[in-house]
Amino acid sequence: MSITASDQALSAAWEFTLDDAPVALSARGDLVAVAGADGTVRVLTEGAEMGALELPGGALSTQLAPDAQHLMVTGPTGYALWRRADGRTTARETGAWSSAAAWANRERVAVASGRRALVLDADGAELWATEPAASTVTDLAWMRDGRRLAVAAYGAVRCHERHTARPVVTYPYLGSHLTLAVAPTGRWICSGNQDASIHIWRARDGDELTMSGYPEKVARLAFDDTGFWLAADGAPDVTVWDFSGKGPAGTAPRSLRCHETITALAWRPGGAGHLASGGDDGTVALWRATAGRSESRLRPVRTLEGEAAVAALAWAGPHLLIVCYRDGLVRAHRLPLREAL
Numbered sequence: 001m002s003i004t005a006s007d008q009a010l011s012a013a014w015e016f017t018l019d020d021a022p023v024a025l026s027a028r029g030d031l032v033a034v035a036g037a038d039g040t041v042r043v044l045t046e047g048a049e050m051g052a053l054e055l056p057g058g059a060l061s062t063q064l065a066p067d068a069q070h071l072m073v074t075g076p077t078g079y080a081l082w083r084r085a086d087g088r089t090t091a092r093e094t095g096a097w098s099s100a101a102a103w104a105n106r107e108r109v110a111v112a113s114g115r116r117a118l119v120l121d122a123d124g125a126e127l128w129a130t131e132p133a134a135s136t137v138t139d140l141a142w143m144r145d146g147r148r149l150a151v152a153a154y155g156a157v158r159c160h161e162r163h164t165a166r167p168v169v170t171y172p173y174l175g176s177h178l179t180l181a182v183a184p185t186g187r188w189i190c191s192g193n194q195d196a197s198i199h200i201w202r203a204r205d206g207d208e209l210t211m212s213g214y215p216e217k218v219a220r221l222a223f224d225d226t227g228f229w230l231a232a233d234g235a236p237d238v239t240v241w242d243f244s245g246k247g248p249a250g251t252a253p254r255s256l257r258c259h260e261t262i263t264a265l266a267w268r269p270g271g272a273g274h275l276a277s278g279g280d281d282g283t284v285a286l287w288r289a290t291a292g293r294s295e296s297r298l299r300p301v302r303t304l305e306g307e308a309a310v311a312a313l314a315w316a317g318p319h320l321l322i323v324c325y326r327d328g329l330v331r332a333h334r335l336p337l338r339e340a341l
Contacts, residue, residue: 013332014047022324025312029068035059053089067106074098090124104146112137139180152177183227192218224267233262252295258285266313278310
């Protein structure tokens with residue numbers, strides 16, 4: 001890893017090596033959870049392992065609760081819930097593809113389970129479930145402070161109020177959704193799609209817009225904390241769209257060029273416009289991603305060069321960037337100043 005001794009803004013706080021290829025990462029409070037492809041999940045604090053769990057059949061995603069007291073892990077054959085207080089793991093081998101999970105708050109978590117979304121309490125008991133979608137649920141997200149659940153499956157994004165199996169609002173789109181991003185303001189719902197597009201709905205009235213022309217499928221979308229900026233892959237450039245005002249219709253994105261293939265995106269908490277991106281060449285780039293004007297082509301403020309492809313990125317608060325590499329290395333980089341990169 002290329003870091004000069006004088007570069008205190010990116011000093012390594014700790015390292016950990018996983019004996020598997022990492023596939024998912026989550027960071028909340030003082031905890032970092034790293035899932036390996038074989039289904040082993042390590043729970044770390046300050047770089048030391050404090051817990052572990054196994055999900056039979058492998059892992060696809062991992063999500064820590066907002067208070068870092070629980071962890072949900074999903075995989076091809078089911079899901080598992082880990083409790084920090086006593087290390088207890090509750091595993092459910094449902095036989096259904098579970099690609100995603102999202103915490104509404106510290107008490108409720110939604111899990112994709114085949115063609116349905118399940119909503120569970122913090123002990124793993126099922127509270128309610130959506131009716132089956134037309135195909136496998138690929139992603140989900142909470143809106144309105146956990147009062148509404150958006151569920152993506154082929155052909156539509158469907159929104160459910162609490163305890164409503166049938167959707168209360170349906171946003172149709174004839175395509176395969178790979179990822180879902182909801183603005184923190186609740187104003188916009190966006191899907192990244194297999195057909196190399198981003199589809200956008202304005203939540204209040206369903207007004208929609210498609211941004212097409214990407215050379216590759218769009219598998220990663222992320223809103224910053226303000227809800228005004230959306231970062232996307234789908235090309236060698238990271239594209240950053242401006243959702244302030246009336247939204248991105250009729251505008252061009254900022255382009256961030258560093259990677260041949262983008263493998264991870266993560267906004268720094270706090271709304272400063274700082275973005276971290278990772279590539280299959282092992283590079284981590286740090287950007288002032290909202291600088292310049294529409295159509296600007298930006299260069300990274302700093303880069304870190306690794307020896308293996310970047311598997312995942314996550315911020316553990318505004319001052320600590322967690323990087324997972326496909327060779328199993330997990331490294332935490334410390335950024336002491338909110339304004340600095």
